[in-house]
Amino acid sequence: MTVPANQSAPMSRREWLLSDRPQSRRQARLGRAYVTWRQFTANRLAVVGLLIIIALLFVAAFANVLATHSPIVGDLKNARLLPPGSEGYWLGTDDQGRDIYSRLVYGARLTLLVVVLVAAISAPIGLIVGTVSGYAGGWVDATLMRITDIFLAFPKLVLALAFVAALGPGIQNAIIAIAITSWPPYARIARAETLTVRRSDYISAVKLMGASPLRIVVRHVMPLCLSSLIVRVTLDMAGIILTAAGLGFLGLGAQPPLPEWGAMIASGRRFILDQWWVAAMPGFAILIVSLGFNLLGDGLRDALDPKESGQ
Template identity: 50%
Template sequence: MTLSTRLHADPPTSIHQSYLRQLIGNISEMVSHPLVRIGLIVLLPLAVLCLASAWVWPYDPYQQNLSERLLAPSGDHLFGTDQLGRDIFRRTLVGGQVTMAIVVAAAASVLPIGLLIGIVAGYRGGAVETVLMRITDISMSLPQLVLALALAAALGPGIVNAVIAISLTAWPPFARLARAETKRLKQADFIAASKLQGASTARVVLIDILPLVLPTVLTRLTTELAGMILTAAGLGFLGLGAQPPLAEWGAMVAEGRDFLADQWWVSTLPGAAIFLVSFAINLVGDGIGELMDPRQS
């Protein structure tokens, strides 16, 4: 008997088992949503292609061949070649690995920052909440892309600095959401029962509140991933992200802008990859948002 079957066959014995049952049901419902399904149909094959690029397409993404520079798309080079004769299709697949690595690292950094600030503010309240939320409000009042560009320029070009710049500018929405959920949850009866049983503040926060706040914040993260991809591509386009000869979508678009009029494929096809992935992620986020909307029947 599977975990899902056992959870639905037996009545919940605790708030956490009830939560786990609801989480499994929500995941099943999300996957069955048309928008989420379309987005995953686009994203999953692309992810597999990027991760298996060495076996999918034999060309070396960094080997220069000036005798084949700026070749149009063909059977030998599906996306053509760039100004140095490198295969653009293979570089696009490798660039997907780099771009996704930046976004995943940024998302993994944003979540702890947002959760920490939001949960502490919501649970403690008072002056602590006021100070943390005013810092959050100030951060949200600044354009995220402009602030990320400023931080990346101050830190210097590179993948690590790009991740830091994105992380330090993308956390405020998660903090506000975590704070709102924490303020709601700390009034619940099971939190009062845990305190009466002698549970410490750390246990209440980590065991009782965090697991219930995390799904809501993860849902918001899904809708923010597309923006992180565009920010990462923007940093790469301006030379503040991955550095040559490393393949990265934003940098590839920048490298081909001088040839856009005659050799359109050099910039357009990596740019199309940015659009396609961002669009698919937005579909997934919109689908999850519809399911999470309490106004939907």
């Protein structure tokens, strides 16, 4: 059956999304999101990373259903240091008779809590500092970047240890300390992005329309920095997990009996030769989750890179 010359064939959903002449902003945004998703899913390792993070979210959301024992109370008399698979303990027990599997499941909540709160605190701070510094220039730029350089001069873990030592041990103080040490790289990225668009024709046109510097930075410059910032935050989440685990290992993060993975490794290092599973299981969990965030970040970087998307 042929279609009359004066009547065009109905456009499929895929053709509508990939149209080079979108009829609305909604169509343009959905088309761009569809292209980005196709580029992301073309990277199989990135999809693996996404599945790992989805699994982490699922485990954290349904920890009370997935856990088989209490993560805090153990059977010290009858279940101390049992190997994996013994008496219903899938991953064995620790020196307090607590089920390691259940502690790992509940520990996923603490891991997500640290990652989400640190990203929610540090990323906006870095975005604001970087865009203001890059757009204002002059002494404002010099002052903000020198402060940023001071934070970057110290290793992140060492600086976090100093802040936690000043604030006191605890999961809340650990989150604050990690967030304080995590924002400088985001400020650098936002400043670099701002410098590339500050003198563009697009920003000049907005100035001619009478927009204030605050409106230009908030409404027009910051959105252009978000894609690079999202990629960097995703890649840094593995480092955030390792820093939190390091603080927990040193006893400055989540305090016992909370099932924090770094603290679990610290309590199991005494039995590493004979009861290896006490420290190995939380270490393996940190490895898998960190790998998932790294793979996801690499995939987002390739999908959101305008040079790659233009090929």
